[in-house]
Amino acid sequence: MNALPESTNPAPFALASRLPNVGTTxxxxxxxxxxxxxxxxxxxxFPDFECDARIIDAVTKAMRDGHNQYPPMAGTLALREAIAGKIEAVHGRRYDAQAEITVTAGATQALLTAILSTVHPGDEVIVLEPTYDSYVPSIELAGGKPVFVTLNAPDYAIPFDALAAAITPRTRLLIINSPHNPTGRVWHADDMRKLEAIVRDTRVLIVADEVYEHMVYDGAPHESVARYSELAARSFVVSSFGKTFHVTGWKVGYVAAPAALTEEFRKVHQFNVFTVNTPMQIGLANYLQDPAPYxxxxxxxxxxxxxxxxxxxxxxxxxxxxxxxxxxxxxxxxxxxxxxxxxxxxxxxxxxxxxxxxxxxxxxxxxxxxxxxxxxxxxxxxxxxxxxxxxx
Incomplete structure (x- = not known):
């Protein structure tokens, strides 16, 4: 009987990283x-204090009431209607709950999905830096090329001339973030009007990261892109219940966008998360009936x-x-x-x-x-x- 060959440890797989420049955050x-x-x-x-007990009760009730199976891919209609109502009440634009609102597994998934659904290999995406750390890896996963425009420290003013100069025929997307992480800077009405003028005659789409929309101080309003018709027509508006209701670990957010953009967004969404847990959606829909918390x-x-x-x-x-x-x-x-x-x-x-x-x-x-x-x-x-x- 022939002896078995001595066992050897296989060489590690030579894996070409999709994100070679990314390490531990x-x-x-x-x-x-x-x-x-x-x-x-x-x-x-993230907060070190508890959320409102009423939202815990609302989610617990949803579980006990049997809302524990898959919801619709785009999110429960009750929550999408509540989101549409909130946006209309706060920002003055009505999005169609059926065709223009999608519930996401937090804002990070929403951002990645918006980028994957619009950016093709070789497309350019303008990023204002300093910038939240998920934007560039998401662009690279889509095969896009990040184009950086640097805010003017120490007040982090927006360099609109540089922003306009950064737009080329290959520019597919512009990512903006207001209120801005990490600087705390807020876009104002004049800023939004300047942005409208810059993108007016282009095919540039916008991802508006507005997860801190309800944290604008000293009586100033949050200038959502939803307030501006020309911008809203080309924008994915991203927000987060985790930030608003002190439940960052729940990872529930949403995207509002015109129907044509939402259709493409959902094509990707259905295959990277499909949907978001049901009882939290039902609980959030009920909790949103009271606008006071936000x-x-x-x-x-x-x-x-x-x-x-x-x-x-x-x-x-x-x-x-x-x-x-x-x-x-x-x-x-x-x-x-x-x-x-x-x-x-x-x-x-x-x-x-x-x-x-x-x-x-x-x-x-x-x-x-x-x-x-x-x-x-x-x-x-x-x-x-x-x-x-x-x-x-």
Whole structure:
């Protein structure tokens, strides 16, 4: 009988990465570092307080009432109708619940799906940076080419001349984000009118990331693209219940877009998630009948913003404007000349407060001496962080 050959370990598969430049996100790194050193985590953007008990009750009731099987691919009609009603009441545009609203597995899936449904290999997509970290990988997965336009620090004004110059015959998509993560900047009515003029005679589509739509401060309105007919006609408007109702772990969002765009969006949506869990959709539809939770959200977070900014004013950080979101950017140049990532690491280890370097939101090395804090926290959490930061 012939002896069996000695076993050998197979060589690892030589896999060509679809995202060769992507590693562990800065949010994961800083959160792990914060946990390791017992730091107050003001890095990753999520609340440390509970959501409204009524929304938990609404979802629990939906489960007990038997809403536990697949919903329609586009989302339950009750939730889509509630979303359409909210957009009309707040932004003045009526989207058809049947043909123009799609419930998604959070905003990140909505963004990826909008990009995959519109961008073909070789198409150009304009991205304003600093930029949320999912945009560029999504563009690359679609085979598109990101084209970067840099906001003007430290106020992060929109360079409209540069934006207009970036549009070419190959431009398929423009991604905008207001209120803006990470800077807290908000697009105003004049900005939207300038954008209308820039894209008017083009075939450029828009993805409008508006997940912080209900966090605009000092009495200013959120200027959704839905308010502007010319922009709405070419836009996917993305929002998030996770951000609005303090339930980021639920991963439920939505997209509003004209019927022709929605038709293409749903072709991709049905094959990357198909649909979103039923009881949460039913619960959210019921919870949305009361507009107070989202109408009062700006005041809720403005109190946190003002408390945090008042505390930071007694430190050596220089405060940058925060018009929206739950993020506060600060200039630390009076404290240290370390690069942003190194300063954030030092701040976490030595001072006990985790922040995110704004340099992480650029595609190439970019140092401004600015870090970002998240103030979506209990007042006691913010007070502890401020006490530690005051030692600087």
């Amino acid at each position: 800065i949010f994961t790194v800083m959160s792990a570092l914060a946990a390791q050193h017992g730091a107050v985590n003001l890095g990753q953007g 109408l009062e959200l700006a005041a809720f977070y403005q109190r946190k913003r003002d408390f945090f900014r008042a505390g930071l004013a007694h430190t050596r950080f220089k405060l940058l404007p925060c018009e929206g979101t739950y993020f506060q950017c600060v200039d630390y140049s009076a404290i240290s000349d370390l690069p942003e990532a190194e300063f954030s690491t030092w701040l976490t280890r030595e001072i006990g407060v985790a922040a995110i370097p704004v340099s992480a939101f650029y595609h190439e090395p970019h140092e401004s001496g600015i870090v970002r804090f998240c103030f979506a926290k209990r007042e006691t959490t913010l007070a502890t962080a401020l006490e530690r930061l005051a030692r600087l």
